[in-house]
Amino acid sequence: MTFAVAAMTTTRRALLQRVQKSGTPLTLAQLNAVLEQIQQALVVPGDAVVLRHFGRFEVRVRQERRYRNPVTGVYTHHLPVSFVHFKGTKSAKGR
Numbered sequence: 001m002t003f004a005v006a007a008m009t010t011t012r013r014a015l016l017q018r019v020q021k022s023g024t025p026l027t028l029a030q031l032n033a034v035l036e037q038i039q040q041a042l043v044v045p046g047d048a049v050v051l052r053h054f055g056r057f058e059v060r061v062r063q064e065r066r067y068r069n070p071v072t073g074v075y076t077h078h079l080p081v082s083f084v085h086f087k088g089t090k091s092a093k094g095r
Contacts, residue, residue: 042084055088 012031019026038057041049048058062081069076 045082053089053091055086058085058087059083060085 012028012035016026016028016031019031038049041047042057042059045059045061048056050056059082062078062083064080065078066075067078068074
């Protein structure tokens with residue numbers, strides 16, 4: 001299965017259409033089920049889902065940080081935030 005994903009946000013419908021054009025029979029319900037399983041597996045920082053020949057989804061944490069408002073001069077804190085990071089494989093980047 002080879003398909004290119006543009007360097008922009010891709011909707012589920014667009015992803016489904018690309019997969020179906022490649023000749024793989026896949027329904028929207030099946031795609032939603034796969035994405036739901038990935039989402040459920042990514043709960044705790046350090047959790048990862050690896051899709052061979054595609055990439056890796058990993059939960060990372062931005063540490064708490066302190067910054068100063070340049071207008072008022074007041075220091076405030078940003079709390080730690082968890083986020084999902086995706087890194088594509090070398091073979092997927094070349095497509």
